[in-house]
Amino acid sequence: MNRIDNDLLSVQEARILVENAREAQKILATYPQEKLDKIVGRMAEATYKCAKELAIMSHEETGFGKWQDKFIKNIFASDFLYKKIKDMKVVGIISEDKENRTMDIGVPVGVIVALPPSTNPVSTTIYKALIAIKSGNAIIFSPHPKAKKTIGKVLDILIQAAEESGLPSGAIGYLRTLAVDGTAALMNHQDTSLIMITGVPQMVKVANISGKPTINGGPGNGPAFIERSADIKKAVADIIASRTFDNGVVSASEQSIVAEDCIADEVKDELRRNGAYFLTVLESERLGKFFYRHDGSMNPEIVGKSAVEVARRIGLSVSEDTKVLISEQKYVSPTNPYSREKLCPVLAFYVEKDWMNACEKCIELLINEGRGHTLVIHSNNEHVIREFALKKPVSRVLVNTPATLGGIGATTNLFPALTLGCGASGGGFTSDNVSPMNLINIRKVGYGVRQLEDLTTGVQVVEAAESVGNSCFASQRSIDSTHDLKELLEKLLEQLR
Incomplete structure (x- = not known):
């Protein structure tokens, strides 16, 4: 055929x-x-x-x-x-x-x-x-x-x-x-x-x-911000578990980590203890070229593959217990493959001097790709959490939870859904977990509870008050306020009889 x-x-x-x-x-x-x-x-x-x-x-x-x-x-x-x-x-x-x-x-x-x-x-x-x-x-x-x-x-x-x-x-x-x-x-x-x-x-x-x-x-490109007050061991464990779940094919999963400078080394050490492999600059370049095809579409050869399999595709030998590959990055741009969605256990890693700069970095990442989708914050500082919730162009802000399972409503009380709306900013008409x-x-x-006369009576009162008020104002400007008010009310009552 x-x-x-x-x-x-x-x-x-x-x-x-x-x-x-x-x-x-x-x-x-x-x-x-x-x-x-x-x-x-x-x-x-x-x-x-x-x-x-x-x-x-x-x-x-x-x-x-x-x-x-x-x-x-x-x-x-x-x-x-x-x-x-x-x-x-x-x-x-x-x-x-x-x-x-x-x-x-x-x-x-x-x-x-x-x-x-x-x-x-x-x-x-x-x-x-x-x-x-x-x-x-x-x-x-x-x-x-x-x-x-x-x-x-x-x-x-x-x-x-x-x-x-x-x-x-x-x-x-x-x-x-x-x-x-x-x-x-x-x-x-x-x-x-x-x-x-x-x-x-x-x-x-x-x-x-x-x-x-x-x-x-829409496409997910959710950053995970680790703030200085976070439980770093739990945050890292959540991120690793989330990013490796079904080898990273869930759109809500973390695509990058943004850490405050004062805890960055501790975060990196904890990531290594949990099976992360930090790529060198040359390894990052080689892998980055493998993510997308010439037409800009994602290379299906890396989708849903384990970190070890992805490494092998570029001739890189890593330990069999490697869970995620991490590339340290500084800048966000449409041409940087680490600034985009990656449907496999690969993460970008950014370091910012404080939570305000981290906030801006997260916005950059989301505007680049993933607008309207999901962001994760690991923090015990309620002020910072609320600032992130108020300012990010996303439909879901997840707090102290794995993004993959939190976003779909498994580890949060969001509605359990496998279609996550991205709202108007993401090109859709709902930001809900679709239910x-x-x-x-x-x-x-709606049952009738008022008559037309109920509305017109109010209009008549207002018109009468304005008419009498204007008359009194024009003819009795010199009268003291007490006498003026008394006469105004008498004339108003007379007109309404």
């Missing part, structure tokens, strides 16, 4: 998928929250049982990360997330203020098109499917080509469990004939209501051209 035939088949399939989803969603929109919850519970249970199998399959197909950590993410997306959303009221009457006589009604947006990444294919697919059905929406997936078998497998599990529990056929679907034209057709279809993109940056422009509302998790509440419209209901 030639490429033209494949493109045409993909486009035709996309149209059928959206049309079927549209009809299924009309039925789904009539379901009460309790019925949706039953379906979501069965979906979560089915994928939870297959979490390990899917983690291994994902690693074998993509070669990214570690299956053991993907297993944890799959449990997080199926079990942990489900427990968080199972009692949420998302559709129907979701809140009521009897005193002020108002109500909020959750209304599904309709048909959602979702693009999961190759780096987290299983967990992101489970997560998006659960929050879509929880909120009464139909959802169609365009699998990432590098993980199409795994994503297809998890969707088959989800669809079977959901339809056996009463989900209308077509409410969850996926594109089997993969082509950019087919994905674009999904996005551009008149019945598509919302697009969700995670980890597929090249498709964000296509989504924007469609004119449809788009939720996208079912981001997938509904809220219909406002």
